[in-house]
Amino acid sequence: MGLKKGIRFITIKSIGQYINFLSYVRPQKAIALSYALFSQPREGRLLKSSLPEILQNTETETFHHNEHHFQTYIWKGNEIKILLVHGWESNASRWQKTLPHLQKSGSTIIAIxxxxxxQSSGREFNIPLYAEFINKAVEKYQPTIIIGHSLGGAACVYHQYLFPNTSINKMVILGAPSDLKTLIDNYISMLSLNTRMFSLLDRNFANRFNFKIEDFSGQKFASQFNVSGLIAHDTTDDVVAFEEGKKIASNWKNSQFIETKGLGHGMHDDELYQKVIEFLFSA
Incomplete structure (x- = not known):
């Protein structure tokens, strides 16, 4: 373990010990701190003055939703519209390698x-809010296709569960987690949090979002889907376990699962994109 990694490891563990201590003396503060660490990204922000090149020559639109605002980027094409939904600590520029493949189809591409x-607002990321953003964009642009990566894929699955009757008829889900419980368990073990913290976090999710951690499951949501889906996951993904992708596919009636090897979590690959295009555009 290198020095930097060692220091990070010690820092993470000591934060965990502090939260465990708080869980007994000041449980509300323990919840606030542990949830903030879980939900606040440290990377992925963009400044308007220094946008990645891929986002510079796009049409943009800013949507307002309650106290939030979110940004969309549009690459104009024909009347077929594809909505792209990125994951954790990322942004719309993550689709740079995907775009050329999708643009061959002539479609209009929208990334969020x-x-x-x-360039979207807020300090906290959560899937229910992301699903609301997706829904505003779906209502406005009427895409028939939605493609989500990682937690963006999980947000697409949740969105489809909440809003089954939209313009969307095909979904592509890449390297996405199925179960919130898996994410929380990983987080708890990373910080070495005590069992008391799991029940405090569970209560927090129930109060804020009206669901218990174990009920938030892509596997359960997908069992209700009528749209057709393509789920792809890599066996070497060290961010989201391969089994998570299989879970989502297992209950989804009209879906196909693609197992890739050696792409890691990023899932950028010409051969995979070829399969995605075939799924989207061959009858």
Whole structure:
């Protein structure tokens, strides 16, 4: 373990010990701190003055939703519209390698910045809010296709569950987690949090979002889908376990699952994109 990694490891563990201590003396503060660490991205912001090149020559639109605003970027094409939904600590520029493949189809492509990412507002990322952003964009642009990566894929799945009757008829989900419980368990073990903290976090999710951690499951949501889906996940993904992708596919009636090897979490690959295009555009 290098020095930097060692210091990070010690810091993470000591934050965990502090939260565990707080869980007994000041449980509300323990919840606030542990949830903030879980939900606040440290990367992925974009400044308007220094946008990545891929986003510079696009049409942009800023949407307002309650106290939030979020950004979309549009690459104009024909009347077929594809909505792209990125993941954690990322932004709309993550689709740079994907765009040329999709643009061959002539489609209009729209990419969205998640809450607290890119040029969208806020400090906190959560999937229910992301699903609301997606829905505003879907209502406005009427895409027939939605493609989500990582937590963006999870947000697409949740959006489809909440809003089953939209313009969307095909979904592509890349390297996405199925179960919130898996994410929380990983987080708890990373910080070495005590079991008391799991029940405090569970209560926090129930109060804020009206669901228990174990009920938030892409596997459960997908069992209700009528749209057709393509789920792809890499066996070497060290961010989201391969099994998570299989879970989402397992209950989704009209779906196909693609297992890739050696692409990691990023899932950028010409051969995979070829399969995505075939799924989207061959009858």
């Amino acid at each position: 910045d998640a809450p607290a990412h890119g």
